[in-house]
Amino acid sequence: MKKDEAIHNDKILKDFNDAKAILKDLKNNVTIFGSARTKNVDKYSLLAQKLAKRLARKNINIITGGGAGIMGAANKGAFKTKKAQSIGLNILLPEEQVPNPYTTRNMTFNYFFSRKYMLIKYSQAIVVFPGGFGTLDELFEVLTLVHTGKLNKLKLFLVGCDYWKHLMKFFEKTLYKNKMISKSDLKIITLTDDLKLIEKEISKLKI
Secondary structure (H helix, E strand, O other): OOHHHHHHHHHHHHHHHHHHHHHOOOOOEEEEEOOOOOOOOOHHHHHHHHHHHHHHOOOOEEEEOOOOHHHHHHHHHHHHHOOOOEEEEEEOOOOOOOOOOOOOEEEEEOOHHHHHHHHHHOOOEEEEOOOOHHHHHHHHHHHHHHHOOOOOOOEEEEOOHHHHHHHHHHHHHHHHOOOOOOHHHHHOEEEOOOHHHHHHHHHOOOO
């Protein structure tokens, strides 16, 4: 094995082992995805903070990618309740991804693939707020895992009806119409801006 290959493998192992140490003792977790670019006063940041606060008050831990924007807002909502863990799983990036200060547990990953896996592995539900390429990557990862039966019991919510409506239309009018997905696949996602509904559905999943 080449020296640089050994270093590469060590970093991958470190990602998984460090994250497992942080997450393995936790139950009742929800992962919130969303943009790092939204401002604190952005309506979706405020919704993410509000939802995380509601869930944390019910002893549901909040996991995010650990950055700013919607991630920081969600961590802030959970952090301020002092009733649940607020976890940030950050990533080494040249720009944008500065760790937010509202976590009770955190780490920084070397690789996106290991980070995505650990963001999902220990959660009973995923809530996706508006975001860009990174958020879409995370969303499609979850969709693929649920679609292929790897995450049968995982609940998936999209918040931002105006933001996501064209994507949902694409799923229905293009993917389904061309028989690339089945009718049941369209039901994987719950698109809603009703935080009470999300809270109610997630509360049913508590272990």
